[in-house]
Amino acid sequence: MKKRYYKDIERAPFSFVFEDSPLELIDRTACYDIESFEYFLKVRMKNVSSRPIASVKVRISLYQSSNVPYKKINYVYKVKGNKKASSDIIGENDYIPLPESFYKSLDFTIVSVTFADGETLILNLSSSKKPKLIAEQPSHIVTACELIDDSESIRDKHPAIIFPQFGESAWICCCSHKNRAEAERCEVCTRGRDDLKEAFSMENLNRVAYNEAHGVATMTQRRVKGEFLDKREPRVIDTQKENLIEEQKKKVEKRERYKDKMRIQALPRIALYFVLAYLLYFLLCWIFGVLPQ
Ligand SMILES: [Zn+2]
Numbered sequence: 001m002k003k004r005y006y007k008d009i010e011r012a013p014f015s016f017v018f019e020d021s022p023l024e025l026i027d028r029t030a031c032y033d034i035e036s037f038e039y040f041l042k043v044r045m046k047n048v049s050s051r052p053i054a055s056v057k058v059r060i061s062l063y064q065s066s067n068v069p070y071k072k073i074n075y076v077y078k079v080k081g082n083k084k085a086s087s088d089i090i091g092e093n094d095y096i097p098l099p100e101s102f103y104k105s106l107d108f109t110i111v112s113v114t115f116a117d118g119e120t121l122i123l124n125l126s127s128s129k130k131p132k133l134i135a136e137q138p139s140h141i142v143t144a145c146e147l148i149d150d151s152e153s154i155r156d157k158h159p160a161i162i163f164p165q166f167g168e169s170a171w172i173c174c175c176s177h178k179n180r181a182e183a184e185r186c187e188v189c190t191r192g193r194d195d196l197k198e199a200f201s202m203e204n205l206n207r208v209a210y211n212e213a214h215g216v217a218t219m220t221q222r223r224v225k226g227e228f229l230d231k232r233e234p235r236v237i238d239t240q241k242e243n244l245i246e247e248q249k250k251k252v253e254k255r256e257r258y259k260d261k262m263r264i265q266a267l268p269r270i271a272l273y274f275v276l277a278y279l280l281y282f283l284l285c286w287i288f289g290v291l292p293q
Contacts, residue, residue: 006031015131020168022049040095052116062103132163140209158189
């Protein structure tokens with residue numbers, strides 16, 4: 001068979017994870033054969049289960065202007081030798097022919113997966129799921145996301161673009177790389193799975209945003225800055241310490257307020273002393289009968 005050469009037109013990652021699926025979508029590439037000018041779609045998937053997969057049935061729906069697909073393409077990925085081990089990529093060499101007509105959007109659905117042992121799992125998982133982009137969040141959340149993402153070297157090379165998601169068999173990092181559930185660190189940017197889970201919770205982000213607005217460094221911020229090496233143990237002690245600091249701060253504020261009050265009242269007080277001294281002088285003069293003329 002003659003070797004074909006393809007040129008990529010558009011490549012897009014699937015930046016989300018399915019809640020519970022043996023397969024995850026990695027990316028899709030639209031390309032064309034440089035000789036025949038026929039169009040193809042290449043979709044890469046990752047086996048995130050521990051079982052070898054034999055085949056994957058998919059459906060591609062093409063849309064133009066309406067919400068109803070004008071064309072549906074069914075395709076079966078056959079894994080050579082039926083021995084694809086887990087975490088292997090499926091679809092690296094599959095080019096699915098696309099019609100020449102223009103399509104506005106495309107939906108890729110994993111219909112079912114057949115494992116090497118013969119069992120078939122119906123999935124019907126659609127690629128129309130959208131990732132939650134950090135840039136589309138309210139500004140205080142965007143700022144909080146920047147604050148919790150503390151390592152400059154990681155941030156520069158692999159910026160956080162989406163909210164991390166955690167599925168049964170895979171998780172997606174904020175750098176948009178998809179990892180198997182067991183991976184404790186992202187294979188691309190090395191951010192920690194559990195740290196991300198904690199840091200990117202809405203509760204934490206809101207807290208970071210609030211504290212930033214009120215000029216308070218959060219425990220997480222202080223922890224990532226290396227103030228605490230152990231994140232579990234010193235929490236109680238630190239709450240006490242913070243209470244103590246808070247109390248001391250209040251005492252200092254009270255003292256300052258008193259000083260201010262005294263400072264403000266100083267002039268009227270001096271004026272009052274003069275008036276009293278003058279009155280006393282008059283009184284004494286009157287008593288001793290030497291009232292000034
Ligand atoms: Zn990452």
